[in-house]
Amino acid sequence: MAPLTDSFDLGTLRLASGEAAHADLEVSSDPLAFGGQTYAVPGDRVMVRLDVSRTTGSGFALRLRFEAHLDGPCMRCLEDADAVVEVDAREVDQPGGGDDLESPYLDEQELDLRAWAHDALALALPTQILCREDCAGLCAKCGENLNRNPDHEHEPEPDPRWAKLSELKLD
Numbered sequence: 001m002a003p004l005t006d007s008f009d010l011g012t013l014r015l016a017s018g019e020a021a022h023a024d025l026e027v028s029s030d031p032l033a034f035g036g037q038t039y040a041v042p043g044d045r046v047m048v049r050l051d052v053s054r055t056t057g058s059g060f061a062l063r064l065r066f067e068a069h070l071d072g073p074c075m076r077c078l079e080d081a082d083a084v085v086e087v088d089a090r091e092v093d094q095p096g097g098g099d100d101l102e103s104p105y106l107d108e109q110e111l112d113l114r115a116w117a118h119d120a121l122a123l124a125l126p127t128q129i130l131c132r133e134d135c136a137g138l139c140a141k142c143g144e145n146l147n148r149n150p151d152h153e154h155e156p157e158p159d160p161r162w163a164k165l166s167e168l169k170l171d
């Protein structure tokens with residue numbers, strides 16, 4: 001089991017220009033608010049693989065990979081959805097390279113893994129989190145779960161153009 005590491009000092013790797021290393025770490029994971037719902041990683045921790053390469057000068061090329069299981073409601077039927085999200089994020093930090101080459105997660109040689117993992121997970125989310133790919137959702141009229149009752153239907157509404165005829169009294 002890897003130690004809990006929310007920030008990582010890249011200086012401890014002692015990499016020379018052109019060298020690379022990797023580390024398997026456990027990082028805290030905060031719940032995500034998405035589509036008006038909250039999704040959380042079970043145990044609030046995720047195992048990550050951090051790849052670090054030293055660039056020329058004093059810069060770094062970073063890669064963060066992990067798989068996260070998210071618990072929360074399905075966006076169609078509101079049942080529990082166990083979504084699996086694959087994350088593969090990259091960052092480059094090259095001092096003097098301008099804004100495009102500055103990582104917001106790196107301060108000197110201290111990498112904020114918790115913030116990077118949270119943002120990378122948020123960016124890797126699918127457009128909808130579903131309990132299953134073919135989720136039928138809820139009935140728009142009564143809220144019945146259409147996955148449990150696929151034959152569910154309602155009587156069609158009468159045509160409003162004929163509504164006045166219902167007031168007609170024939171004796």
